[in-house]
Amino acid sequence: xxxxxxxxxxxxxxxxxxxxxxxxxxxxxxxxxxxxxxxxxxxxxxxxxxxxxxxxxxxxxxxxxxxxxxxxxxxxxxxxxxxxxxxxxxxxxxxxxxxxxxxxxxxxxxxxxxxxxxxxxxxxxxxxxxxxxxxxxxxxxxxxxxxxxxxxxxxxxxxxxxxxxxxxxxxxxxxxxxxxxxxxxxxxxxxxxxxxxxxxxxxxxxxxxxxxxxxxxxxxxxxxxxxxxxxxxxxxxxxxxxxxxxxxxxxxxxxxxxxxxxxxxxxxxxxxxxxxxxxxxxxxxxxxxxxxxxxxxxxxxxxxxxxxxxxxxxxxxxxxxxxxxxxxxxxxxxxxxxxxxxxxxxxxxxxxxxxxxxxxxxxxxxxxxxxxxxxxxxxxxxxxxxxxxxxxxxxxxxxxxxxxxxxxxxxxxxxxxxxxxxxxxxxxxxxxxxxxxxxxxxxxxxxxxxxxxxxxxxxxxxxxxxxxxxxxxxxxxxxxxxxxxxxxxxxxxxxxxxxxxxxxxxxxxxxxxxxxxxxxxxxxxxxxxxxxxxx
Ligand code: HEM
Numbered sequence: 271x272x273x274x275x276x277x278x279x280x281x282x283x284x285x286x287x288x289x290x291x292x293x294x295x296x297x298x299x300x301x302x303x304x305x306x307x308x309x310x311x312x313x314x315x316x317x318x319x320x321x322x323x324x325x326x327x328x329x330x331x332x333x334x335x336x337x338x339x340x341x342x343x344x345x346x347x348x349x350x351x352x353x354x355x356x357x358x359x360x361x362x363x364x365x366x367x368x369x370x371x372x373x374x375x376x377x378x379x380x381x382x383x384x385x386x387x388x389x390x391x392x393x394x395x396x397x398x399x400x401x402x403x404x405x406x407x408x409x410x411x412x413x414x415x416x417x418x419x420x421x422x423x424x425x426x427x428x429x430x431x432x433x434x435x436x437x438x439x440x441x442x443x444x445x446x447x448x449x450x451x452x453x454x455x456x457x458x459x460x461x462x463x464x465x466x467x468x469x470x471x472x473x474x475x476x477x478x479x480x481x482x483x484x485x486x487x488x489x490x491x492x493x494x495x496x497x498x499x500x501x502x503x504x505x506x507x508x509x510x511x512x513x514x515x516x517x518x519x520x521x522x523x524x525x526x527x528x529x530x531x532x533x534x535x536x537x538x539x540x541x542x543x544x545x546x547x548x549x550x551x552x553x554x555x556x557x558x559x560x561x562x563x564x565x566x567x568x569x570x571x572x573x574x575x576x577x578x579x580x581x582x583x584x585x586x587x588x589x590x591x592x593x594x595x596x597x598x599x600x601x602x603x604x605x606x607x608x609x610x611x612x613x614x615x616x617x618x619x620x621x622x623x624x625x626x627x628x629x630x631x632x633x634x635x636x637x638x639x640x641x642x643x644x645x646x647x648x649x650x651x652x653x654x655x656x657x658x659x660x661x662x663x664x665x666x667x668x669x670x671x672x673x674x675x676x677x678x679x680x681x682x683x684x685x686x687x688x689x690x691x692x693x694x695x696x697x698x699x700x701x702x703x704x705x706x707x708x709x710x711x712x713x714x715x716x717x718x719x720x721x722x723x724x725x726x727x728x729x730x731x732x733x734x735x736x737x738x739x740x741x742x743x744x745x746x747x748x749x750x751x752x753x754x755x756x757x758x759x760x761x762x763x764x765x766x767x768x769x770x771x772x773x774x775x776x777x778x779x780x781x782x783x784x785x786x787x788x789x790x791x792x793x794x795x796x797x798x799x800x801x802x803x804x805x
Contacts, residue, residue: 319687322694328382330362330371338374340539355537355678356788359383359704369691376539379404381700382690383679387714387740389691390680390703394742394749398685400435401752404700405681408535408542408550409528412557419561425603426755427611430683434752440600441755444592451758452654454499455766459651461498462766464508465491466774471510473802479780482797489522489617495763496612496756500605501571502588517563524560525613531556533790564609568602608756614791615676616760620767621794622674622786623667626721627772628779628800633723634772637662641773648774648805652766663765665723668736671746672709673721674784676791679704680748705745706792714739775802 333339342348343358350358362370363385373380384390410428413420423429426438444450465487472480472487480487490507497505507518531553535542542550568590575591589608593601627634640663644656679702688695695701710718715725716734724733736744747754754760771777778801785795 318689319694322689323692325371325380325382325693325695325699328369328371328691328693329366330373330382331366333374338376339372340374340376343375343539354788356706356786356792359385359678359707363704363707369693376541377543378536379683379698379700381681381702382695383702383704384691385704385707387708387742390705390708390745391740391742392690393682393701393703396684396688396690397682397750397752400431401750402430402683402685403681403752404430404683406532406536408532408553409557412554415554416558416561419565419606420603421599423599423603425607427607437600437603438751438755440597441593441604444589445604445755446758448758450589450592451762454759455652455654455657455762457498457502458495458763458766459653459770461491461495461504461508462763462770463649463651465494465767466770468508468510469771469775469802470804477801478803479799479801482799484798484800485617485621485794486522488621488798489525489613490518491767492615492617492620492763493518493522493609493613496608496616496759497567498588499759500589500608500612501567502591503567503571503574505567521560521563521609522613524556524563525610527556528553528560528610529614529790529793537790560610561606564606565602567609568605571605572598572602612756612759614793615756616763618791618793619671619674619676619760620764621798622784623670623764623768624771624777624800625779625784625798626670626673627666627768628777629783630721631778633666633721634777637666637723637768638772641769645769645773650773652769656769657762657765660765660769661727662723663768664761665726666768667761667764668726668744668746669721669723672715672744673719674786674792675706675709675746678702678706678788678792680745703742703745705743709739709744711743714743771802773805775804777802 331339331342334341340348343350345351350361353361362372362383368384368386369389370383370385371380372383384393406428410424413424413428423437424433426434426441429437468487469480472484474481490512494505494507497503497507505518505521506512512519531549534540534549535547535553540549541547571588571590572594575594590601590605593604627637640660644659645652681700681702684695684697684699684701686697690701709715712718715736722733724730725736742749747757747760779799780801781799782796787793787795
């Protein structure tokens with residue numbers, strides 16, 4: 271049982287579910303292991319399908335002839351037109367219940383939103399041998415039309431089936447194992463030390479507040495960090511007064527634009543599959559620019575690798591170097607993906623994390639006590655040994671990702687007809703496990719709006735424990751074989767930043783509560799003007 275608990279935590283950062291099906295109570299170490307578990311699971315589903323009701327019976331807004339459900343989402347006209355994605359989901363759940371079907375949106379396959387942890391758990395059980403997530407078709411379209419870059423290897427974010435499996439199997443050992451992350455801690459400690467020095471200088475001398483565009487500085491830190499992990503090179507993002515037309519700033523802008531355009535192409539109704547729309551053209555331009563700059567740095571790193579091949583120990587190599595020894599094209603595409611996926615995610619989530627620390631002074635003091643115990647001086651660097659000790663910091667990150675998650679849900683595309691919630695869900699349907707909403711249910715997390723890191727601590731008796739929530743409630747990095755591959759790097763970066771900041775400053779917030787802008791991913795919707803008081 272202990273070992274199984276470890277398995278589930280390993281995959282999700284969650285705890286062992288007592289109701290986890292017996293098939294899942296094995297310890298899958300590889301993509302293949304997940305595949306065999308999924309095979310077992312699907313066998314007993316076939317019999318159920320015959321008894322299930324058709325999808326037309328699933329509650330949800332009924333599609334009108336001709337217009338489908340499009341009108342309901344058009345701004346100023348439709349009921350859901352003027353609210354953000356998260357609010358749309360809340361409205362659908364309140365109106366229709368735990369399982370809501372939405373079809374009749376041009377360009378999108380029908381989808382079913384799941385608002386209970388039990389249904390989410392079932393979704394992961396029927397996700398198939400190699401889970402499919404068809405959620406970024408415009409990005410895949412771009413990749414297929416840029417054969418000179420991708421050469422038939424499109425990366426794990428948008429590939430499906432065997433292509434995804436072959437790629438993921440190669441990169442998993444170099445990105446998911448704790449020991450591969452450990453070797454990058456000192457590097458990130460250094461980048462973060464520099465960033466915190468920079469934070470000191472960015473303050474308004476009178477108010478001691480950060481400038482309104484501080485979120486951009488967080489993105490620079492995130493890009494600098496992921497680049498040092500991926501390529502073992504520094505981009506210079508932290509230099510003072512980085513010009514607006516500098517390469518790092520252009521990369522950051524391109525990543526923002528990419529997510530914004532994916533929102534317009536994938537989430538809002540769009541005709542890009544029918545013709546080359548203005549947004550699709552912009553999208554291609556943005557990605558060409560981003561890939562152009564990234565490729566330049568990747569190629570430089572490759573040259574360095576070939577020149578110094580035998581001088582770096584395999585443990586100390588960058589992710590690119592480790593993958594280059596195996597397969598050059600996989601290495602190139604994974605590096606491109608890291609420089610894209612590791613900026614807005616970690617940057618925005620770190621901004622929210624510092625906000626929760628700033629607005630919860632008691633928790634901050636507790637965290638500082640922990641930081642002081644492992645970092646004797648303000649300039650002490652975070653090391654793997656430090657991160658071994660810092661349980662409260664980890665709890666702070668978990669709680670922050672509960673309140674401010676990166677995505678509105680985890681999507682799985684069904685690869686065969688499946689039985690779920692008493693309905694027969696046909697092949698090709700998208701199911702979306704809406705964990706962010708479920709994580710805000712008081713039945714799962716009492717006082718759900720409160721920032722209570724103690725929920726995540728073992729042995730805590732003073733606060734409601736996360737152990738009492740259903741284990742499929744909270745999945746900020748997804749679940750199973752298709753879980754976030756950058757998770758360990760992201761957590762390590764965020765923890766390093768958190769500890770270094772509270773070791774140096776008392777951090778305060780004197781503004782309106784933080785707003786969340788729910789687009790393709792959730793992003794910070796307020797100027798991040800923390801007040802930083804030197805300790
Ligand atoms: C706080 C930061 C981050 C959060 C909360 C986050 C969250 C997620 C989530 C929810 C998924 C979908 C998982 C699923 O469908 O089960 C995902 C996938 C992915 N993430 Fe992250 N992510 C973060 C940072 C990163 C970073 C730093 C990288 C790059 C190193 C990265 C690369 C990816 C990739 C490539 C996938 C697709 C994996 C696949 O389909 O096999 N992420 N992430």
